[in-house]
Amino acid sequence: MSVRFAIIGAGVMGADHARIVAEDLPGAELRLICDASAPRARAVAEAHGAPHATTDPAAAIARDDIDAVIVASPDFTHAPLVLACIAAGKPVLCEKPLSQSPIECVQVMQAESDAGRSFVQLGFMRRYDRSYGEMRAALRAGTLGRALMMHNIHRNVEIPAADFTGAMAITNSAPHEFDVIRFVLDTDFTAISAWQARRSDSLVAPVLMVLETADGQLVNIEVNNNAAYGYDVRGELVGERGAISLIAPSYSRLDADLRQSTTHDPDWRPRYGEAYRRQDRAFLDFVRTGRFPAHGSDCWDGYAAAVVAEAGARALRQGTRVTVDMIEKPAFYAQRKEFAE
Numbered sequence: 001m002s003v004r005f006a007i008i009g010a011g012v013m014g015a016d017h018a019r020i021v022a023e024d025l026p027g028a029e030l031r032l033i034c035d036a037s038a039p040r041a042r043a044v045a046e047a048h049g050a051p052h053a054t055t056d057p058a059a060a061i062a063r064d065d066i067d068a069v070i071v072a073s074p075d076f077t078h079a080p081l082v083l084a085c086i087a088a089g090k091p092v093l094c095e096k097p098l099s100q101s102p103i104e105c106v107q108v109m110q111a112e113s114d115a116g117r118s119f120v121q122l123g124f125m126r127r128y129d130r131s132y133g134e135m136r137a138a139l140r141a142g143t144l145g146r147a148l149m150m151h152n153i154h155r156n157v158e159i160p161a162a163d164f165t166g167a168m169a170i171t172n173s174a175p176h177e178f179d180v181i182r183f184v185l186d187t188d189f190t191a192i193s194a195w196q197a198r199r200s201d202s203l204v205a206p207v208l209m210v211l212e213t214a215d216g217q218l219v220n221i222e223v224n225n226n227a228a229y230g231y232d233v234r235g236e237l238v239g240e241r242g243a244i245s246l247i248a249p250s251y252s253r254l255d256a257d258l259r260q261s262t263t264h265d266p267d268w269r270p271r272y273g274e275a276y277r278r279q280d281r282a283f284l285d286f287v288r289t290g291r292f293p294a295h296g297s298d299c300w301d302g303y304a305a306a307v308v309a310e311a312g313a314r315a316l317r318q319g320t321r322v323t324v325d326m327i328e329k330p331a332f333y334a335q336r337k338e339f340a341e
């Protein structure tokens with residue numbers, strides 16, 4: 001029998017998940033779209049053949065004909081909706097972040113541990129990107145020797161929101177790096193420092209972070225939300241015996257006018273299109289088998305990203321190095337990961 005999906009949030013990412021579930025997920029059925037705006041919920045439902053649309057997320061989660069939920073609503077609604085899914089016993093794929101508040105992440109971890117089984121996968125889709133996967137595999141295979149440093153660049157064309165700040169570059173954009181770097185290096189961050197450049201206009205200027213890991217590696221991250229020229233994510237992992245870099249997929253190269261060029265994606269959806277598909281497939285398997293995906297991001301990972309982001313925002317504000325203090329990993333998550341590897 002098909003797994004029947006509800007998607008909560010019909011904005012950019014909700015619509016993208018709706019397309020994947022409807023067109024690219026054999027064994028899944030898109031049944032319901034929920035959004036605070038009724039016309040938007042209806043429009044996405046119609047575009048992707050979902051028979052139901054609603055503005056009531058609690059009712060959507062409770063329905064008997066819904067087996068699994070994808071949460072892609074505004075960030076502040078994520079944790080409450082995930083808690084409702086756990087209470088209803090329904091697996092949920094929640095877009096990042098789980099919450100920007102580490103305390104709220106702890107509450108969700110408590111609820112999931114109390115429920116005694118896994119319900120929550122987080123949408124840190126870069127774990128399913130092949131370039132990061134190859135980076136991680138090269139490190140684990142010993143090809144690079146011991147990891148020393150990781151350089152990261154994360155550039156958006158622009159951030160339309162006028163109230164976007166340098167702190168939000170750390171709490172909204174950089175969590176992708178915080179998560180995937182922990183995944184690649186298989187360690188945690190211990191400290192973070194952050195600085196912001198100055199632009200000639202009123203747009204938010206790039207932020208540069210330097211992080212230290214528990215294994216003595218140094219990591220830098222540039223987040224530039226107004227890079228103007230394209231969506232551009234770069235990364236290089238440097239080991240004692242070699243280095244490995246991400247390569248953004250490109251399907252053609254134009255030669256004209258004495259120039260050679262490839263194109264940049266306008267945003268993250270085409271760049272990580274394959275990663276989103278692989279992530280959503282892993283979630284479907286999780287719903288079917290109850291076995292948490294080996295490479296999936298869980299509530300502990302969501303908590304870790306939130307703690308680093310909070311420390312990073314403080315480092316930027318204070319102009320000082322801030323230590324990253326995490327609680328001990330709850331047994332529920334520690335045991336499950338060992339089982340999954």
Ligand code: ISE
Pocket residue numbers: 156172173176268
């Ligand atoms: C946005 O929220 C995302 O999730 C994108 O993947 C990221 O590239 C962008 O910088 C964020 O603002």
